[in-house]
Amino acid sequence: MSKTDFDAIVIGSGPNGLAAAINLQQKGLSVLILEAKSTIGGGLRTAELTLPGFQHDICSAIHPLAAASPFFNTLPLQEHGLTFIQPRITAAHPLDDGTSVILTNSILETAVYLGIDRKNYLKLIEPITKNWESLLDELLAPLHLPKNPINFTQFGLKAFLPATLLAKKFESLEAKALWAGMAAHSIQPLNNLATSAIGLVLMAAAHSKGWPIPKGGSQSLANALASYFVSIGGKIETNFHVKSLDQLPSSKAILFDITPRQLFQIAGHRFSTIYKWQLEKYRYGMGVFKVDWALDGAVPFTSDKAKEAGTVHLGNTFAEIASSELATSKGKHPEKPFVLLAQQSVFDDTRSPAGKHAVWGYCHVPNGSSKDMTESIEKQVERFAPGFRERILAKHTFNTAQLEEYNPNYIGGDINGGIIDIRQLFTRPALRYSPYRTSEKGLYICSSSTPPGGGVHGMCGFHASERAWKDVFAK
Secondary structure, three states: OOOOOOOEEEEOOOHHHHHHHHHHHHOOOOEEEEOOOOOOOOOOOEEOOOOOOOOEEOOOOOOHHHHHOOOHHHOOHHHHOOOEEOOOEEEEEEOOOOOEEEEEOOHHHHHHHOHHHHHHHHHHHHHHHHOHHHHHHHHOOOOOOOOOHHHHHHHHHHHOOOHHHHHHHOOOHHHHHHHHHHHHHHOOOOOOOOOHHHHHHHHHHHOOOOOOEEOOOOHHHHHHHHHHHHHOOOEEEOOOOOOOHHHOOOOOEEEEOOOHHHHHHHHHHHOOHHHHHHHHHOOOOOEEEEEEEEEOOOOOOOOHHHHOEEEEEEOOOHHHHHHHHHHHHOOOOOOOOOEEEEOHHHOOOOOOOOOOEEEEEEEEEOOOOOOOOHHHHHHHHHHHOOOOHHHEEEEEEEOHHHHHHHOOOOHHHOOOOOOOOOOOOOOOOOOOOOOOEOOOOOEEEOOOOOOOOOOOOOHHHHHHHHHHHHHHHOO
C-alpha cells in the first residue's frame, strides 16, 4: 500500500466513532478522529445547562448497554477515570394511586413486587437472563447465523412480538405498566412488530449489570474512551467540521459516525446510483423534546420507591402509554405524554450543589416538531410528584431543531439515528451484504444508523471497524 497520513480516519467522536477508532488503533494502525465540536462525545456530553454547579447530561444519561457492551467491557476504562454508580432501584413506574412498580438488579425482587404476575415475569425473563452473555453477542451485531440458534430463536419469538401482544402475558395493571415503559424506549407505536425487543433487552440488562450512571456525567464515559484511545497512540482533532472529503488528510479507510443524510451530503458523489437511492429512502423516527431542571431539592414523588430510582417512567397505565406513543407517531402531541426522567444527582453528589438536584427528562414528539412540550412534561411530573414545580430554580429545554443543531445525527430530534422498526431492523442503512460498507471502496458507516442501532454500546463502531480491517488491512 502507498504511504498515507493515517491508516484510518473516523468522522465523529460519539461512542461508535470512539469504539471504531480504538479497535483499529489496537490492531496497530494509525487512526485520527475528527470531531466538529470543541469537545468529544457525541451523545455523551455533560454541561452546566441551567445554573453554575448543576451538571446536566445533554443526551444520554443512564447506560445499561454501556455496562453490557461486549467491546467496552474489554477496555480498562476504570483506569481512565470511569466510575459507574448503581442505583438500588433501577427504574420505577409510579401509578396514580401513589404506588410504584419497580425494576431492580434482582430478578426475584422485581418478580415479587409484581404480585400475581410473579410467575409470569420469571417465565418471560429468566430464560433471557440465563443466556444473557451469549445472547448479547448475537443481539449487538449485524444479522448473521447465531452460534446458539435455540437460545436465539427462543428470544426472537418473544422479541418479534408487538409490545401490545406480549403485554397479554401479564394479568395485573402494575406489570403491564412496567412493561409499557420498557417497550416505549423503542420510540415507536407499541403495536409495531418487534417493539418487544428493546423492552426485553432493557429488563434483562437490569438483572445483569444494571442501568448504571457514570459518575460526573455521561461526558466521563466519553473522556475515558478518548483517554484510552490517546494512550495507545490515537489522535483526536476537535473543531474540525467535515463537509467534504477534500478536507481530509490521506488515509486508506474512512469511517463515518454520522447518519445517512450527512453521509450523502459529504460523499454522495462517490456512491453508486442504487446506494444513493437507498440512503435517500432511509427513514427517521419520532423526535424528542427534552427539559433539564435545576431543583431546590429532590423530586417529591409520592411514591418512596420512585425517590430511590435512577430512572422513572411517567405514564401510568399501559393503555395511556400506548395511546401516547401511537398519537405521537401520527404527528400529534398528546396532553399526557410518556415522560422518561432521570435523577442522577440523587446518587452522584458531583452533579449539583449540596441539597440541590439536577434532573433530566424528555418525551417523544413528531419528527421535526417545534412545539414546546415543557408544560405537558412538567404536568406529568407534578402528577406523580406534587410540589415539583415549586422546587424549580431554573430550566433548559431542547426542541427537535435544537437537538439537531447540537448534534447533526439527531435528524428531526431522532436520537436513534433512524427508526428501528421491522422495515429497518435488518437493513440499516441499506440492504447490503455488509451494512457498514458503502458502495465506495474504503468508505464505511459506523453510526447508530447501522446494526445493532441506537444505544451507548459502541458495537456499531466495533463491527464497522472489523469490516474495514478485513477489507482493507488484513490482507
